[in-house]
Amino acid sequence: MRVERTDTLRLLATPMLEEFLQRVGDAAARLINMENFRRRKVEHFEFYKLLGSANFHEACRLISDQWKSFLGLLKVAREGKLEPWQQARPPGYRKRDGQRVPIVVVRFDNYRIDLERKTLHLATGTL
Secondary structure, eight states: OOOOOOOOOOOOOOHHHHHHHHHHHHHHHHHHHHHHHHHHSHHHHHHHHHHOHHHHHHHHHHHHHHHHHHHHHHHHHHTTOSOTTOOOOOOOOSEETTEEOOOOOOOTTSEEEETTTTEEEETTEEO
């Protein structure tokens, strides 16, 4: 479970600061729209259809978390606080001996285990 806290405040900005914040907000909105467009393109539609909405977004969250961790390690490395045995490496591809290694990413509330029949029921089907 992830709990997020939101604080709301009223910002009294100068015209110059307001213009800057407007540009920053516009750039962030454009970036979000571009990323949403990229993920909704036809090349991802077959994965979206196969995984279902919840599992598709959970896999995207997993990728995002891996990159956030890498960027955090880079920051620590730049500050010189990284342990000698640690290395900041970008997330790797899921391959072993040149072959793709499968991974099943399922959101925590998107499956059910039937112990009696020894089956795993996903929202997109049964294994």
